Amino acid sequence: MSIVKAYTGARIFDGERFHEDKALMVESGRVSGLVPPSQVPDHAVIEPLSDALIVPGFIDLQVNGGGGVMLNDEQSVEAITRICSAHARFGTTALLPTLITDRVDITDAAIAAGKAARAVGVPGFLGLHLEGPHLSIIRKGAHDPQLIRPMDLSDLDRLIAAKAGLDVLLTTVAPENVSAEQVEILARAGLLISLGHTDSKAETASLYAAHGARLVTHLFNAMSQLGNREPGVVGATLTEGSLFAGLIADGFHVHPRSIAVALSAKRGPGRIFLVTDAMSTIGTDMTRFMLNGREIRREGGRLTLADGTLAGADIDMLSSVLFMKDVVGVELSEALRMASLYPAEAARIASRKGALRPGMDADFVVLSETLAMQATYIGGSCVYRA
Numbered sequence: 001m002s003i004v005k006a007y008t009g010a011r012i013f014d015g016e017r018f019h020e021d022k023a024l025m026v027e028s029g030r031v032s033g034l035v036p037p038s039q040v041p042d043h044a045v046i047e048p049l050s051d052a053l054i055v056p057g058f059i060d061l062q063v064n065g066g067g068g069v070m071l072n073d074e075q076s077v078e079a080i081t082r083i084c085s086a087h088a089r090f091g092t093t094a095l096l097p098t099l100i101t102d103r104v105d106i107t108d109a110a111i112a113a114g115k116a117a118r119a120v121g122v123p124g125f126l127g128l129h130l131e132g133p134h135l136s137i138i139r140k141g142a143h144d145p146q147l148i149r150p151m152d153l154s155d156l157d158r159l160i161a162a163k164a165g166l167d168v169l170l171t172t173v174a175p176e177n178v179s180a181e182q183v184e185i186l187a188r189a190g191l192l193i194s195l196g197h198t199d200s201k202a203e204t205a206s207l208y209a210a211h212g213a214r215l216v217t218h219l220f221n222a223m224s225q226l227g228n229r230e231p232g233v234v235g236a237t238l239t240e241g242s243l244f245a246g247l248i249a250d251g252f253h254v255h256p257r258s259i260a261v262a263l264s265a266k267r268g269p270g271r272i273f274l275v276t277d278a279m280s281t282i283g284t285d286m287t288r289f290m291l292n293g294r295e296i297r298r299e300g301g302r303l304t305l306a307d308g309t310l311a312g313a314d315i316d317m318l319s320s321v322l323f324m325k326d327v328v329g330v331e332l333s334e335a336l337r338m339a340s341l342y343p344a345e346a347a348r349i350a351s352r353k354g355a356l357r358p359g360m361d362a363d364f365v366v367l368s369e370t371l372a373m374q375a376t377y378i379g380g381s382c383v384y385r386a
Contacts, residue, residue, distance in 0.1 A: 002028045005380065006040040009050035010366065013333065015341045015355025024054055026362040029379035033358050049366055052374060056340040056355050057093025057363030058317040061170060061273075061347060062129055062217070062246055064098045065280035071097045072291060073280075075109035080117040084124035086283035087276075088376045088384045090316030091339075093363035094126040094353055096170055098277075100291065101132030101143040107158070115165035123378045126347070127168030130159070131217065135197035136174040141222040142311035143197065144292040150177040160189045168347050172217040174198035180211040187212025192347060194246075197222045198233060205236035209243055214270075215346055216245040218277055219262060220254045221310070234262075241267045244346035246275035247338075249323045250315040252302050253277075256328045263330070273342035274320045279303055279312040318365075318373060332371075 007024040012034060023040050025032040040046070064070055067086030069079045080097050087095055099110045107130065114128040132143055134151040151173070163169045170192040173183065176199070183193050195205055196217025201224065205213075216223070216237045224232030237245050247262075248254065266272050276282070279296065280289050287298050296303050296311045303311045315323075317339055324335035344354025352361050362380035367373065376384040 004032070004041060004044040005047055006044040007047045007049050007054060008037055008040070009048050010052040010054045012356065013053065013055045013336055014357060015056045015337065018333070024356065024364070026380045029362055029381075031356050031358055031360050031362050034356070051369055053367045053369065053371070054356070055091075055336050055365050055367060057353070057365055057376065057378065058091045058274075058321070058339040059126070059343040059347070059349075059354060060087060060092050060095040060276050060278075060317055061215075061343050062098050062131070062275035062277050063087060063092075063095045064100055064278060064312050066278055066282040068280050068284045068286060070280045070289070070291065071099050071110055072102055072106065075106065075113040077113060077116045077120060077122065080113060080125055081122050084122055085383070087278070087316065088124055088378070089283055089373070090318045091365040091367075091373060091376055092317045093124055093365070093376060093378045094349075095124055096127050096129040096168060097125070098129040098131050101135065101147045102292065103147065107133075111158070111162040111165075114162075118166060123381070123383050126349075127166045127170070128162070129170040129172070131172040132197065134173045134177040136176040136199050138176075138199045139174070139197045139222045139224075141197060142291065142296075142305055142309055144294075147292070148177070151179075151182055156182060156185060159186055159191060163190050168192065168349065170194055170215070170347070172196040175200045175204050175208055180208055183208055183213055184211040187214070195223075195233060199224050200233055202231035202233065202236035202239075205233045206240055209236070209240050214242070214244060216243055218253065218275065219245040219247045219272065220258060221248065238262060238265045239267055240270070242270055244270040244342070245272050246343075247272050248277050248313050248315070249274055249320045249328070250301065250313050251323060251327065253310060253313065259324075259328050263328075271342040271345065272338065273346055274317065274324070274338045275343075276315050276317055276320060277313040278315065281314050282316055318371075322371060
């Protein structure tokens with residue numbers, strides 16, 4: 001007989017609304033219901049969580065590293081485990097380790113590591129995000145221009161084969177180096193296609209959305225901007241209802257007012273969701289590290305190349321939620337959805353993750369009344385306790 005657990009005494013946000021005086025019921029790694037304390041069965045193991053808030057686990061679709069390791073530097077189950085563990089300390093219960101533009105052999109090694117991580121069931125591992133190498137030189141950001149190139153047939157075959165061994169495979173591409181037909185082939189194979197690091201016009205972005213592109217990578221950053229005569233990728237993202245968009249909410253990548261405008265303007269059903277774009281620094285006291293042979297400096301909450309170019313972000317998901325609430329002025333419930341439900345919808349996994357409904361994975365975060373971290377649970381098991 002499986003163990004039934006009842007988490008009692010906490011206020012619960014199920015992904016849609018808050019519940020008072022309810023117990024979160026968990027059995028066999030899944031949510032079995034939210035019930036009044038009087039309906040908790042006698043055989044249940046009680047886990048008291050007084051003066052706490054339970055929320056759905058955070059889902060991060062763009063995580064370059066954490067715990068002192070970058071996927072670009074180490075492609076192994078151990079590295080992926082370390083990254084997932086580092087982000088679990090901040091409430092992330094599912095993530096996509098992200099490979100920044102690199103050599104083909106490094107890409108192959110990352111795919112092999114991802115398949116191995118899936119096979120052994122690394123807690124928090126959702127799949128992979130391959131950000132590049134098929135990007136725009138003009139909008140390269142911190143990506144190595146020497147490694148950026150057009151997509152060819154071998155790349156298509158590699159990505160399709162990789163998807164067969166992963167639950168989620170997301171790739172960021174730019175129309176400058178990937179055709180609409182290639183995007184359609186990949187989308188039909190089950191990949192999630194994100195437009196990013198591109199100087200494309202709005203019309204082009206809309207065309208690619210029609211061919212299967214579903215997401216946009218870190219809205220506003222490394223893309224053509226909204227202008228008075230050319231809406232750019234930003235304009236296309238806000239007006240194309242089918243597109244979801246990741247957003248880095250750290251106060252450096254996007255101005256809070258720009259975030260507020262985007263949230264007001266975004267046409268659905270596609271949503272804007274939070275990503276960290278985090279590097280190896282998360283969970284460490286590192287002050288610098290290397291990426292493709294170039295030094296990245298950590299100072300004042302920013303990660304930059306020597307010339308000041310932003311190189312990923314130095315923020316965790318809980319801090320992103322708090323930034324949305326405290327600085328941008330978003331309601332707590334919406335900020336939480338941006339970190340859980342909306343990325344789950346974007347990744348097509350909302351039937352099992354992103355909320356606390358019966359039958360869904362018991363991935364949740366326990367916060368204090370002041371929204372400080374207390375514990376993280378993945379599949380009903382505690383993976384971090386403050």
